[in-house]
Amino acid sequence: MNLADQVKAAGVVGAGGAGFPTHVKLEASVDWYLANGAECEPLIHKDRELMTHFASQVIKGLTLAAQNAHAAPALAIKKKNHQAVAALNKAAAGTPVQLYYFDDYYPAGDEYELVHTITGNLIPPQGLPLDVGCVVNNVETLHNICRAAEGIPVTDTFLTITGLVKKPLTTWIPLGMSVIEVLKIAGGATVTAFSVMDSGLMMGKLITDLQQPVTKTTGGLIVLPTDHSIIQRYSRTQKQMDRIGFSACDQCSYCTELCPRYLLGYDVQPHLVMRSLGFTAMGKELWNSFAQLCCRCGLCTLYSCPEALYPREACIRSMNDLRQMNKGQWQGSRKVKPHFLKEMRRVPLKQLVQRLGVHSYEKEAEFVELPIKPKRVTLLLKQHVGVPAKTVVAVGDRVSRGQLVARVPEGQLGAHLHASMDGKVTTINHEFLVIEE
Numbered sequence: 001m002n003l004a005d006q007v008k009a010a011g012v013v014g015a016g017g018a019g020f021p022t023h024v025k026l027e028a029s030v031d032w033y034l035a036n037g038a039e040c041e042p043l044i045h046k047d048r049e050l051m052t053h054f055a056s057q058v059i060k061g062l063t064l065a066a067q068n069a070h071a072a073p074a075l076a077i078k079k080k081n082h083q084a085v086a087a088l089n090k091a092a093a094g095t096p097v098q099l100y101y102f103d104d105y106y107p108a109g110d111e112y113e114l115v116h117t118i119t120g121n122l123i124p125p126q127g128l129p130l131d132v133g134c135v136v137n138n139v140e141t142l143h144n145i146c147r148a149a150e151g152i153p154v155t156d157t158f159l160t161i162t163g164l165v166k167k168p169l170t171t172w173i174p175l176g177m178s179v180i181e182v183l184k185i186a187g188g189a190t191v192t193a194f195s196v197m198d199s200g201l202m203m204g205k206l207i208t209d210l211q212q213p214v215t216k217t218t219g220g221l222i223v224l225p226t227d228h229s230i231i232q233r234y235s236r237t238q239k240q241m242d243r244i245g246f247s248a249c250d251q252c253s254y255c256t257e258l259c260p261r262y263l264l265g266y267d268v269q270p271h272l273v274m275r276s277l278g279f280t281a282m283g284k285e286l287w288n289s290f291a292q293l294c295c296r297c298g299l300c301t302l303y304s305c306p307e308a309l310y311p312r313e314a315c316i317r318s319m320n321d322l323r324q325m326n327k328g329q330w331q332g333s334r335k336v337k338p339h340f341l342k343e344m345r346r347v348p349l350k351q352l353v354q355r356l357g358v359h360s361y362e363k364e365a366e367f368v369e370l371p372i373k374p375k376r377v378t379l380l381l382k383q384h385v386g387v388p389a390k391t392v393v394a395v396g397d398r399v400s401r402g403q404l405v406a407r408v409p410e411g412q413l414g415a416h417l418h419a420s421m422d423g424k425v426t427t428i429n430h431e432f433l434v435i436e437e
């Protein structure tokens with residue numbers, strides 16, 4: 001088996017984003033293979049902890065992937081993460097891996113930013129790193145590539161449990177455990193009226209069902225009081241956000257002036273998108289087009305807008321509208337030139353944390369190795385980009401941890417799925433399978 005086949009067999013997907021199947025990325029020959037360790041979501045420290053405690057696996061995964069792609073391996077890490085930097089330097093000694101040290105700003109880990117900072121290349125509008133000879137993988141994905149090469153499948157996700165919990169920590173969690181069970185591992189919530197954000201305050205989602213299972217892409221659970229302004233803001237409906245935006249946006253354009261994609265040279269202008277809120281279909285289409293290159297980083301909504309409006313959400317709705325009209329393809333200029341004030345307008349993470357009102361929840365959340373034995377897991381058949389995996393087990397079958405339970409149909413995009421505990425399959429439907437003790 002070559003590396004791409006081993007990674008496919010192990011069910012590895014992009015751990016830092018939407019869950020793109022990693023074996024597909026390994027089929028390309030590129031100039032650069034980039035490891036993304038420039039974690040920037042406030043309060044989440046799982047990449048820092050992974051690089052500190054599993055540095056050799058990250059470096060080995062990166063070296064294997066880069067060799068496979070005939071590429072130069074490089075790893076982006078924040079300067080402030082001294083222990084992780086030391087561990088990586090030790091692990092990278094004698095390998096071709098080069099470390100790149102980033103300052104502490106948001107969104108340092110955005111793919112477009114990362115590719116530009118390391119290689120100097122700018123990805124074309126709506127393009128991929130591949131378009132400029134790069135592949136980018138999150139560091140957890142590279143750790144999983146290393147394990148795949150040893151024949152070990154993905155059964156756990158590495159995540160930070162933090163905020164209002166008794167013992168904030170980072171650890172490996174078996175896939176399919178429910179959010180409420182995972183919170184218990186950190187001692188449970190310390191208040192009764194709490195809400196949980198999934199994988200980040202900026203780009204994550206508000207969890208509405210605590211029975212929801214963790215997946216290969218869950219990077220963190222952040223517990224906040226339900227009356228916290230962030231939770232209140234994520235609880236609004238699109239209609240409420242549009243109504244407030246239509247009546248209160250004064251077109252100050254701060255959202256655009258601080259937009260990282262705009263500053264990188266892409267024609268994203270959220271203040272113009274906000275105008276679409278007051279227009280009917282014809283005018284809307286024009287204003288919507290200024291949303292097409294948005295990366296959903298959330299800075300405009302949660303940091304820049306002095307009126308606490310929702311330009312990010314307006315951009316997301318605009319992109320959806322255009323896609324529905326079959327006009328999702330970028331028609332504007334292909335030229336990209338960074339703004340001359342780009343470096344000066346970077347948003348320091350500390351400032352962002354203050355603005356979000358979460359500085360009192362900032363905890364180290366260090367890695368703790370725990371013997372976690374769930375009684376029940378719910379494995380979603382689609383935890384990745386592509387089609388759902390097809391089950392290869394039946395109700396009543398006994399399975400063991402690491403056993404293949406669902407596979408991607410031949411010739412289709414997707415990822416295999418493995419049991420995350422020993423037990424009996426008790427439910428199978430078109431969305432998930434359940435394994436119980």
Ligand code: SF4
Pocket residue numbers: 248249250251252253254255256270271274304305306307308309310311
């Ligand atoms: S920053 Fe807020 S008020 Fe200003 S243009 Fe953007 S959405 Fe409107």
Ligand code: SF4
Pocket residue numbers: 255258259260261262268269270293294295296297298299300301311312315
């Ligand atoms: S979410 Fe806002 S700040 Fe971020 S890229 Fe989109 S428009 Fe720009």
